[in-house]
Amino acid sequence: MDRARVRAEHVLEAATGFRGGRPERALPGEPRPAYDPERTTLTERHRAKVAELAAMPRHEADMLALRYMSFRTLERLSAKSDESLLLACAEGRWTRRRSGHPSVTEEVRETIFAVRQECRERAKITMSGKHRLVHQYMRERFPEFPPEEVPARPTLLRVWREWFGSGGARPRYDRSAAAAEEAGVGTRVVVHRPGQVVALDSTPLPVLLRETVFGEVVSATLTLGLDLYTHSLPAFRLTLGSDTSTDIAMLPLPMRDGWGEEMEWPYPGVPADLIVEFAGHQVAALPFFEPETVTTELQDPARRCAGTR
Numbered sequence: 001m002d003r004a005r006v007r008a009e010h011v012l013e014a015a016t017g018f019r020g021g022r023p024e025r026a027l028p029g030e031p032r033p034a035y036d037p038e039r040t041t042l043t044e045r046h047r048a049k050v051a052e053l054a055a056m057p058r059h060e061a062d063m064l065a066l067r068y069m070s071f072r073t074l075e076r077l078s079a080k081s082d083e084s085l086l087l088a089c090a091e092g093r094w095t096r097r098r099s100g101h102p103s104v105t106e107e108v109r110e111t112i113f114a115v116r117q118e119c120r121e122r123a124k125i126t127m128s129g130k131h132r133l134v135h136q137y138m139r140e141r142f143p144e145f146p147p148e149e150v151p152a153r154p155t156l157l158r159v160w161r162e163w164f165g166s167g168g169a170r171p172r173y174d175r176s177a178a179a180a181e182e183a184g185v186g187t188r189v190v191v192h193r194p195g196q197v198v199a200l201d202s203t204p205l206p207v208l209l210r211e212t213v214f215g216e217v218v219s220a221t222l223t224l225g226l227d228l229y230t231h232s233l234p235a236f237r238l239t240l241g242s243d244t245s246t247d248i249a250m251l252p253l254p255m256r257d258g259w260g261e262e263m264e265w266p267y268p269g270v271p272a273d274l275i276v277e278f279a280g281h282q283v284a285a286l287p288f289f290e291p292e293t294v295t296t297e298l299q300d301p302a303r304r305c306a307g308t309r
Contacts, residue, residue, distance in 0.1 A: 001086075003063070003064055003065070004086055004087075004089045004090040005086065005089075006064055007064055007065065007066060007069075007089040008085050008086050008089045010049060010053070010066065010069070011074060011077045011078060011085065011089065012085075013032075013035050013045075013049065014035065014045045014046050014048070014049035014074050014078065015042065015045070015074075015078040016037060017030070017031035017032075017035040017036055017037040017040075017045065018030050018031060018035075034048040034052075035048065035049075042078075046071055046074045046075065046078075047071065049069075049074060050069065050070065050071050050074065053066045053067075053069050077089065101151070101155060101158070101159055103149065103150075103151045103155060104151060104155075104159055105149075107138070107141075107142045107145055108134075108138075108150065108151060110141075111134050111137045111138055111141065111142075112134065112156070112159065112160070112163070114137055114141075115130055115133045115134050115137060116160075116164060118133060119133070119171070120171055120174055120175050120178065121171075121175075122171065123171060124170065124171055127153060127156065127157050127160065128153060130156065130160070131152075131153045131156050134150060134151075134156060135147065135150055138150055191228045191229045192229070193229060194227055194229045194230050194232075196228070196229060197227075197228045197229075198225045198226065198227050198228070198234055199225070199226045199228055200223065200224070200225055200226075201223070201224055201226070202221050202222065202223045202224075202243050203221070203222055204219060204220070204221055204222075205219070205220045205221065205222050205238075208220075209238075209240070211240060218240050218241065219240075219241065220238050220239060220240050220241070221238070221239045221241070221242055221243045222236065222237075222238055223236060223237045223238075223239065223243055223247065224236050
């Protein structure tokens with residue numbers, strides 16, 4: 001903490017001219033001429049601080065982790081508030097590694113992963129509900145395990161966030177992400193040809209449609225396929241009501257005679273025979289027009305729009 005405070009003082013002096021960060025906390029002799037805020041700019045103070053740290057004795061600079069303090073690092077740290085600056089100035093090599101959670105034994109670990117798999121098949125569930133499922137699984141799978149040694153809900157919450165993230169996504173999106181990860185498409189993909197990867201997106205239309213001339217007005221969903229290489233639209237589909245997985249599978253165009261394998265539309269993470277079974281034909285990725293503007297999936301449901309021009 002003492003070393004982190006010294007680093008923070010150097011950052012504050014470069015940002016404000018005072019080691020304490022404020023004129024009322026000025027130390028004797030502050031502000032120094034190179035850091036006087038009334039005579040120097042922020043950039044000049046940052047450059048002066050970089051030069052001062054470069055001239056510092058090597059052992060002292062290494063002890064305070066100031067040896068490689070660059071101009072960009074000073075700019076980044078100067079933007080921190082007083083509450084977060086001290087934490088940002090802490091050097092990771094100064095602190096010991098976390099010892100983990102002693103209450104998470106092998107039995108508890110197996111239980112947590114089993115509960116996560118179970119929650120994927122359900123609607124969104126709270127952490128209190130997950131905690132009850134943990135107790136239930138432990139009683140059934142490990143009847144000899146002491147119930148009082150099962151992690152409490154706050155501990156389960158911390159472990160869950162460390163292992164699986166915040167869990168704010170909807171379960172169906174979590175299932176899709178898990179399927180993509182198992183299929184090996186969750187890593188970075190370099191797109192180098194048309195039709196290699198086509199991104200799909202669905203959004204409610206901002207207008208109502210009539211199924212027939214004299215029919216009732218109904219809502220519709222617009223589904224777009226965007227080729228990531230050419231930024232063109234290979235296909236689109238209007239679905240009355242909400243779209244389903246079958247509607248998405250029937251989105252692309254059929255392959256035509258004379259088209260080679262390079263024109264076939266690959267679905268990342270989905271077997272080709274499954275797509276053929278849904279659509280009833282080999283699907284293609286031939287762009288039929290290049291859109292000038294595509295706007296989909298705004299955050300506010302009341303302002304969602306979908307349009308092409």
